[in-house]
Amino acid sequence: MTLYVHFANAAEGGAFLRTAISLDVGQRARLAWYSPEIGDEVVAEVEVVWRATEASAEGRPRGMGLRFLAFEKNGDRFLDVLRNAEPTLEDPS
Secondary structure: OOOOOEEEEEEOOEEEEEOOOOOOOOOEEEEEEEEOOOOEEEEEEEEEEEEEOOOOOOOOOOEEEEEEEEEEEOHHHHHHHHHHOOOOOOOOO
């Protein structure tokens, strides 16, 4: 299965992905994405920890919260980028 998603935010422990189709809570998946900050692909095993199947009245988008379980490729480089990033309250979309 291929899902087309938008990284809304990411931290060392996981990420929130905007997507119209979400996986079930507890489901594990292999997630691969291109990181322009490191100029290469990142691959991780993730677990869905929560999901929002509809946009909320407060304007929060549909999507799912993921926990990073393990990285297969470029995990250390990706986490270094996150650790060194300036915190922001802005929505990147």
